[in-house]
Amino acid sequence: MTASLDDIFARERRPLWGLCYRMTGSAADADELVQEAFARALERPPADTSRDLGPWLRTVALNLARDRLRRRRETHVGVFVPEPVADEELRSESASPEARVSLAESATWAFLLALEALGDKQRAVLVLRDVYDLSTRETAEALELGESHVKVLLHRARRALEDARPVRAxxxxxxxxxxxxxxxxxxxxxxxxxxxxxxxxxxxxxxxxxxxxxxxxxxxxxxxxxxxxxxxxxxxxxxxxxxxxxxxxxxxxxxxxxxxxxxxxxxxxxxxxxxxxxxxxxxxxxxxxxxxxxxxxxx
CATH class of the missing domain: 3.10.450.50 (Nuclear Transport Factor 2; Chain: A,)
Structure with a gap:
């Protein structure tokens, strides 16, 4: 289990970090959340360890990130601006050419600030579907939601995002x-x-x-x-x-x-x-x- 988890960590760390960063706008939070997700895999692994741990880790990381996002919105003083991240941290992620929003664009301050107009569940759905190009079924499984609910959330999230993004900036x-x-x-x-x-x-x-x-x-x-x-x-x-x-x-x-x-x-x-x-x-x-x-x- 330990050796295989090391391999899984090497494979999943960067995608999970990118997901948590886009969910929270905080690189420091993303660092912590990835570590916490893997700690849970060690302490409380899923019942069926024969299956790929990647989707399970994604669900754990998403739940942690949504909780962190909600707490930050309740306690943050003043206006929020995302934490700065060097480009080399973002370039290390693998991209899907079919994604509606590129990985590079989805990590810009402008995009992350527009995501602030979304609730945590809408934000998670949009990031999974439009940035990481997950299917409706995969997104529903990651968030433990029904597929019809995911479709409604995605429609509302896309509309809210368009309203929030600066025009011609x-x-x-x-x-x-x-x-x-x-x-x-x-x-x-x-x-x-x-x-x-x-x-x-x-x-x-x-x-x-x-x-x-x-x-x-x-x-x-x-x-x-x-x-x-x-x-x-x-x-x-x-x-x-x-x-x-x-x-x-x-x-x-x-x-x-x-x-x-x-x-x-x-x-x-x-x-x-x-x-x-x-x-x-x-x-x-x-x-x-x-x-x-x-x-x-x-x-």
């Missing part, structure tokens, strides 16, 4: 990310205004750990005012990187910043068809940036 390229933060560092008001839409939205997630906007900041003038007011006196160290499949700015503050100031952050920009910034997403909670920065430190 796409990730900004690295050059635009650099231009915006150069203008911010130089306090170039005209430069910032030229890059932002009139109705730009700024979303920051401090998880109640550091100072951050508890609600989205809407409007060009308000966003610029907020950015200037929270800009540190000493410029942080920063690097441009690709995070969750999109360009991002990763920064670490200089020592001695005021208490409550985010010590680090990962920021992405989304632009409209005309190339103007439509949304700014910032993950600044230390508990959510530490895993990424430990693996990818800013020089």
């Amino acid at each position: 796409r990730p900004a390229d690295l050059a635009l990310v650099a231009r915006f933060f150069t203008a911010l560092a130089a306090d170039d008001l005209d430069g910032m205004k030229a890059l932002l839409r009139e109705d730009v939205v700024f979303v920051s997630d401090g998880a109640g750990e550091v100072h951050a906007a508890r609600r989205p900041v809407v409007g060009r003038d308000k966003v610029i005012t907020f950015q200037r007011r929270t800009r540190p006196a000493v410029p942080p160290r920063f690097a441009l990187a690709t995070v969750n499949g999109a360009p991002a700015l990763v920064y670490v503050q200089a020592p001695g910043v005021p208490a409550g100031t985010p010590p680090s952050g990962v920021i992405q920009l989304e632009v409209d068809d005309e190339g103007r910034i439509a949304r700014i997403l910032a993950c600044v909670a230390p508990s959510k940036t530490s895993r990424f920065l430990d693996r990818h430190p800013v020089p």
Whole structure:
């Protein structure tokens, strides 16, 4: 049993991790949930151990992830932004060419934020069907639901997802990310205004750990005012990187910043068809940036 479980762990760990990450938006939670799922296989294995443990592990991981998602929604302080993940973690997953949503797209911040509009059961159905390309029967078995119920949940989830996704928004390229933060560092008001839409939205997630906007900041003038007011006196160290499949700015503050100031952050920009910034997403909670920065430190 131990040797075979080692083989199963090697085979199933990455798919289970990707599933838990898309369910929770948290890489740290995904790490824990995968370990917990395998711990249950050791402590309380299914009655029929002659069958493939993969589907059983998937059901266990899904139930754990749904519980974690519900608890997070009850306790999270402020607006939620997914935890940043390096692209190499996502590229290690195997993909189905028939999937409605690609693995790469389904791990972007934009997609994960749209999933926040779904209940935990709807989210699980959509991820299994449209990302991992499971059949209706396989999805029903994984969630212990009837097939007709799965079809209803999927229809509602797809409709809610379409309503929640930004219209004609796409990730900004690295050059635009650099231009915006150069203008911010130089306090170039005209430069910032030229890059932002009139109705730009700024979303920051401090998880109640550091100072951050508890609600989205809407409007060009308000966003610029907020950015200037929270800009540190000493410029942080920063690097441009690709995070969750999109360009991002990763920064670490200089020592001695005021208490409550985010010590680090990962920021992405989304632009409209005309190339103007439509949304700014910032993950600044230390508990959510530490895993990424430990693996990818800013020089």
